Amino acid sequence: MPPMAAAQARAAMSSLSGFPEWLPAGRIIEQAFIDALRTTFELHGFAGIETRAVEPLSQLTSKGETSKEVYLLSRLQAEPGELEADPAKQLGLHFDLTVPFARYVADNAGLLTFPFKRYQIQKVWRGERPQEGRFREFIQADIDIVGDGALPLHNDAEIPLIMHEALAGLPIPPVTIHVSNRKVAQGFYQSIGIQDADLIEVLRVVDKLDKIGPRAVAAELTETVGATAEQAERALALATITGAEPEQVRGAVLEALQGAQPSELLDQGLDELTTLLATAARRRPGALIADLKIARGLDYYTGSVYESFMAGHEDLGSVCSGGRYDSLVTNGKRSFPGVGISIGVSRLLARVIGQGLVSVTRPVATCVLVAVSDEEHRAVSEAVSQALRARGISADVVPSAAKFGKQIRFADKRSIPFVWFPGADGEADSVKDIRSGEQVEADAASWAPPQEDLVPRVIAGQG
Numbered sequence: 001m002p003p004m005a006a007a008q009a010r011a012a013m014s015s016l017s018g019f020p021e022w023l024p025a026g027r028i029i030e031q032a033f034i035d036a037l038r039t040t041f042e043l044h045g046f047a048g049i050e051t052r053a054v055e056p057l058s059q060l061t062s063k064g065e066t067s068k069e070v071y072l073l074s075r076l077q078a079e080p081g082e083l084e085a086d087p088a089k090q091l092g093l094h095f096d097l098t099v100p101f102a103r104y105v106a107d108n109a110g111l112l113t114f115p116f117k118r119y120q121i122q123k124v125w126r127g128e129r130p131q132e133g134r135f136r137e138f139i140q141a142d143i144d145i146v147g148d149g150a151l152p153l154h155n156d157a158e159i160p161l162i163m164h165e166a167l168a169g170l171p172i173p174p175v176t177i178h179v180s181n182r183k184v185a186q187g188f189y190q191s192i193g194i195q196d197a198d199l200i201e202v203l204r205v206v207d208k209l210d211k212i213g214p215r216a217v218a219a220e221l222t223e224t225v226g227a228t229a230e231q232a233e234r235a236l237a238l239a240t241i242t243g244a245e246p247e248q249v250r251g252a253v254l255e256a257l258q259g260a261q262p263s264e265l266l267d268q269g270l271d272e273l274t275t276l277l278a279t280a281a282r283r284r285p286g287a288l289i290a291d292l293k294i295a296r297g298l299d300y301y302t303g304s305v306y307e308s309f310m311a312g313h314e315d316l317g318s319v320c321s322g323g324r325y326d327s328l329v330t331n332g333k334r335s336f337p338g339v340g341i342s343i344g345v346s347r348l349l350a351r352v353i354g355q356g357l358v359s360v361t362r363p364v365a366t367c368v369l370v371a372v373s374d375e376e377h378r379a380v381s382e383a384v385s386q387a388l389r390a391r392g393i394s395a396d397v398v399p400s401a402a403k404f405g406k407q408i409r410f411a412d413k414r415s416i417p418f419v420w421f422p423g424a425d426g427e428a429d430s431v432k433d434i435r436s437g438e439q440v441e442a443d444a445a446s447w448a449p450p451q452e453d454l455v456p457r458v459i460a461g462q463g
Contacts, residue, residue, distance in 0.1 A: 018136030020346055025363035026353050030139075032458040033170055033345060034121055037141050040166040041119035046143055049118050051100040053125075057090040060099060069095050069126040093125040097142045098300075098328070098340060105146055105338075106331040114148040114336075115155070121345070132316075135346055142322075144340030146329060151337040153272060156304040156324055157279035157288075163308075163320055163341045164287040171358050171460040172348070173311040175319060178242075178291035179280075180305050181273040182323070184253065185238070185295055187266025191257055192234050194227060201225050203295040206239050210293070214239075234258060239293035244281060246274035249290045272303060302326040306341050310351075319348050352461075359461040362415035365394045367449055368431070369411040370420040372401040380422045384429065387444035388420075393454065395420070408434055417453050420444075 022030060038048065060070050070092040094100045097120050105116065121141045130136060143162060145155045160177045167175045185206070186199050194202055205220045212220075214236050221232040237256040243249045250270050254262060262270075273290060280288035296305040303324035310319050322341030329336035352358045368388055370381040381397045388395040396416075398407045404421070411419050412434055420442070423429045431447060432439040448454075 018130030018134075020135055020138065020350065022349075022353075023363070025360045026349070028360050028363065028365075028456050029353060029358055029458050030345070030349055033349065034139070034141070036169050037166050037343070037345075038119065038121065040162065040169055041143055044117075044162050046117045046119040049101075049104065049120055050122055051094070051097070051104050051120070053093055053123070054091045055094050055100055055103060057092045059103060060092045060095065062099075069128055071125050071127050095126045096124055097122060097140050097342065098144070098322075098325075101142070101144060101340075102325075102329040102336075102338075105329050105336050109148075109331055109334060109336065114146065115151060116146045117143070118146075119143045132350070135350075138344060138346035140342050141345050142340055142342040144338050146336045146338035148334060148336060151326075151339065153275060154279065155339050156272065157276045157283075159322065159339050159341050160288055160306050161280060161284050163306075163343070164284055167308070167320070167343070171458055172352050173313060173357070175308050175310050176286070177288050177306055177308045177320075178294055179273070179276060179288050180290065180292050180294040181269040181276075181303055182295065182301050182305060183265050183269025183303055184273055184292065185269075187263045187269050188238050188253065188257070189231075189235065190263040191260045191266055192231050193260075194225075194231055194235075198225050198227070202227070202235065206235060206293060207295040209236075209239050234260075241292040242290060244277060244286075244289045246277040246281075249277065249292075250274055253292070269303070276304060296321065296323055300325045300328040304339065310348075313351060316347070316351050319343065356461040358458055361452075361457045361459065362417065363456070364414055364416060365456060366396045366414065366416045367393055367453060367455070368395040368418045368420050369407070369414075369416045370395055370397045371404060371407045371422070372398050373422065373424060374401045377422070381420075384420055384422055384444045391445075391448070393448065408432070418449060 054073050057070065057072065073091040073093060101118065101120065105112065119142065121139065123137060124140050125137050127136060128134060143159060145151065145159060160179060164175065164177055182203070185203055189199055189202055190196065202221065202225055205217055205225060209217050218232040218236060221227040221235060222229060227235070234256060238253065241249060241252045241256065243252070253270060277288065277290055291307070294305050294307050301323035303326065305323035306321055307318035308320045310316065320341055320343040324339040326337040327335060329338060370385045372378050372381045378397070378401070385395040385397050398410060408419055417433060417435060418431050419434055420431045421429065428441045429443065430439050431442040
């Protein structure tokens, strides 16, 4: 691991486990990633929002197995009765951005224009065991499209393709988005005789295939869920199906039924999945691949589901995920079906910084350090720095009027590429590139650094 990457990784894993803190270079990378994502999202017509950090506990725990992950909010000196046992009166920090977004849409339905396309880049909190790529406080970046009453199927392809474009614009290894459809899985299980009451549990067990392996999944399906050995075998056969060619995927699913009649739900799911694959093959070949072991853990997904893996770093797990939800958002009178996908930005950064996959050209924004000949002439140096800043060139003035050699070393230690020397006794100013040693006359009203030196740049590393 490169020295800077190692230092960044140590800084991220602060003494308070699970709450990452980056050194300045890491923060520049983080901001560059966020800016790049935001730019792509806005190019595709998404509007940025930010929701509050807290939601009623009842809202946070209404979908999915999340109760153990929610941090409750309370005051140190709470008034009697303030810490109510009623979940409707307790507040918790949001553990993702989808649940608060659902509430936001319901609250503002009369003010939004549908379909509503939003992006949201914000911190979330989860009370889970910290480990590599998993934090208790981290940044997520979400995009969602929500309709009023209905949402056309083409949005199920739009969302992962936009996210793939956003990820392709980052200096990271290629990412492939794996897709499936909850209707395919549920319809398949119905077709082989698994009871409707057991479908969610079967999905949950099969979703663990990569973690515990096929034997353990088969054992759990038979011993815990109550499936027969034959049903477990067919479920595993479905989970091994992958591919990008729509009709090959359809054929493999029907073959895995081993003669069982496909249910109406299975047919519907296959139509949706193959349409999504065909759209992806036309628009961004190689971006999406069917992977029918994907089910997604949260039970609010109702159709398409997505997980994504970075080439050479599959051990990290999914770097972004999401899916279709038809009944998560409602205000009692209207329903707002949606589809979305989310990147764990901090999770991704921890890997690419920690392994030196990205680096920065310098760890500070400052492009020019203006030297000071002596304290009596500091105002001259301050005027130079102000003139440079007015033209969009980041400049700072050296903190003390030491010998010029020491001032140059000060700039070098901070990786500031240029040192500016105000002219004395009517002489012209000059600026020195301390990397090459080249020094030229310069005027603060017209001089500009090379474009590549104007601001720090994030580049692919050697890791």
